[in-house]
Amino acid sequence: MHFFLTLNKDGSVGFSPFQERINQDSKVTSYLCAPLSYATIQAIQEQLQQRDPFGFWDKGFSRKDPKHQILKILKGFGWNASDLTWKENSPSLEFGQDSLEDEDQAHEKDKEVEKAFNRLTMGRQLSMGDLRRLARQLKSQDEDIKKLAQFNVEQGSATWVPAVKPVGNGWQCQRCGEREVEEWPSQYEMAATCRSCESIGPSTSLGVLYRDVRSLLEGPSEVIFQPHWELTEAQRIASEQVFEFIKDPCQETALLWAACGAGKTEVCFPSAAWALKEGKSVLFAAPRQDVINDVAPRLQRDFPDYPLQVLTGTSSVKFQGGGMVLATTHQVLRFWRAFDVIFMDEMDAFPYQGSRALEWGLKHALRQGGKILYLTATPSSEGLKAVKQGKMQLIRLPARHHRTSLPVPMWEKSRHTIAPNGCTGAWVSQIKSLRIQGPVLMFVPKISWIDPWIKCIQRCFPSWCVDGSYSADPERSSKIERLRQGEFDLFVSTTILERGVTLPGIQVVVLEADHPVFDERALVQMAGRVGRTRECPAGSVLFLSARMTPAMRTAVRWIEEQNRLAMELGLIDA
Ligand SMILES: [Zn+2]
Known part of the structure; x- marks a missing residue:
């Protein structure tokens, strides 16, 4: 534009x-x-x-x-x-010759579009591409939508911002904060394009962002909150601390460090209900779609009448306005100073972890004086550092709902290399004994190992149903669904299954656990797949490797420390 x-x-x-x-x-x-x-x-x-x-x-x-x-x-x-x-300029004020009736009808339609436009753009930061999509959604013309946007800018309820702006000697993307942009000569002047946020549409210095500064909510309102669960003792303690944090005007960020499978998301629901009643807008964010898809039905079920907005890259549902949003961190880049409370799930997961753009976007989606609660089972080192320095409050949730301790990984030292062709080692019998306890999830450090390992296990155990998957596998979702149904005896996977899945009775083995791809977070998450359900609250985790790495040691320490804390607080029985 x-x-x-x-x-x-x-x-x-x-x-x-x-x-x-x-x-x-x-x-x-x-x-x-x-x-x-x-x-x-x-x-x-x-x-x-x-x-x-x-x-x-x-x-x-x-x-x-x-x-x-x-x-x-x-x-x-x-x-x-x-x-x-x-x-x-010599202004000429000429009016159209349309009949009054036509004008009235057109006026009605304009009013409706204007109302919808204003509802859908509150608190948002939209590119021209986004505005054009909005025009189609409202069955309106691009020009009319531009006019509504310009009108709001003139009224002071929105501003235009260059999508990429010259700052000092360089540039900065105003959508994601990125400074390392690509410079190129345009027809008249030097221009720049941001690559960091291009997955949600182009951002260049020739483009513009529409930033709407109005609040998502008009004030306090009635909110029906009907939790379909009862908080466990561990969750109740954490939930009260979260509530204190949300109400405390002094603290801006806090970290909820939970045991894998302890139900950290539900712990935030009572605080979300309170915030909405107070007229405060709430965002639940997570780096990945599968987490969003998992949380959405739970939120909707407990807030039955509240219009929850679920935004992911593949969802066809558009933002409809309102004070409670559940979105991937990429979609959060389309909000500006919009939320009073942000619950950021899985802060240490890809693609959020290590992405300056997504982190910048999340911070700028927060309103002045707003709160961010980070939730994770495996805090990032920056998160832990901020806690240590006293910059971030720490809230712990060390126990699962069934009051059974987290399975501590056992290490099996392998004297031979762990390659698919070495499948005749002593640990074949260990895999067999794991299978007696339940289906086995076998993590491998590289995609190229999946097929050979499937064949190898199949040779050793011809009667077993064995398969595997990885991120680019076209049949990934259907295989994971079958895995959930318990159809496989053994399933080989890369780290794609380290998070977000609950598989009743599953046992975990990590091959070449000393591989650099397995950091302490991945190891804790993989171990955290075991013993998540009330019916099967225990199980085994086996790390197989030639040596013990610091990451493996840290992973075991974190899990043992959660168990110790839970025991001290009387939150587990064994
Ligand atoms: Zn950008």
Whole structure:
């Protein structure tokens, strides 16, 4: 989207995306015919401000010719002055000749679109592509949606922001905060494109973002919260601490460190209900779609009448407005200062972990004075560091609902290399004894091992039903569904199954547990698949490797420490 720079009667410099509206605006004396990017308009305004910090122009005192000044600035950006002409403005106020009836009907429709537009854009940060999609959703024209957006900007309830903006000697993407952008020469000036957030649509310095600053909720409201579960003792203690944190005006962030399978998400529901009643908007965010899809029915069930908005990359359902949103961290980039309370699940999981863009987006989706609670079973080192430094409050949830301790991994030292062709070792009998306890989930460090291991196990145990999967497997979902149904005796997997799945009775073996791909978090998560259900609260975890790595040691220590704390607090029986 492009803008026309205007010189106004009062001496100020303005802009509008609509040439025809400038022609009707009696405040505008002249405008520049060349359409400019918003980044350029903003840069001109900033430079004029620097040259005239006391705002003499605004007061009409300047003797300098503003047109000359502006052309000089544009030349500095590499524009050719001969391309640039000013047009004097002589407003003409002509109305259409439509019959009154037509006008009334059109007016009704416009009002409806305007109402819907305002509901759907509150608290949002949308690119032109997003606005065009919104136009289609509202069965409206791009131009009409642009006009509504511009109207809100003029009213002060929204702003335009260059999607990528010159900052210092470089650039910064305004959607995700990325500074390492790709620079390229556009027709008139240097431009830049952000690659970090392009998966949700392009972001370039020639583009613009519509940032709506209105609150998602209008105030306190009735909220029906009907939990379909009872908190365990461990959950109740954690839930009360979460509630204290949400109400405490002094703390901005907290970390809920839970045992794998302890039910950390439900612990937040009572606080979410309270926040919504108070008129505070709530976001549940997670890095991956499968977590969102898992939480959505639980939230909807416990907040039966509340219009929960579920946003993921593949969901066809569009945002409908409202104060409770469940979204992947990529979708969060489409909100700006929108939420009073954010529950960020699985903070240490891909793709959020290590992504500056998603972290920046999450922080900027929070309103001034808002709260972020990070939830995880395996905190990132930055998270633990912040706790240690006293910057983040720590809340613990060390026990599962069935009051049984977490299975502590056993280490089996292998004297031979653990490759599929070595499947005749002593641990074949161990896999066999694991199978007696339940179906076996076998984690391997590389995709290339999956097929050979399936064949190898099949050779050793011809009567077993064996299969495997990895991230790019086209049959992944159907296989995982069959795994959930307990159809396999043994299933070989990469770390794709380390999180988010509950498989009753499952036993875990990690092959080459000393491989660098298995850090302490992956190891704790893999071990955390075992013993999650009331019917099968125990089980075995076996690490097979030639040596014991620091990651393996840390994983065992974390699990033992959770059990010790749970025991001290009387939250487990054994
Ligand atoms: Zn970006």
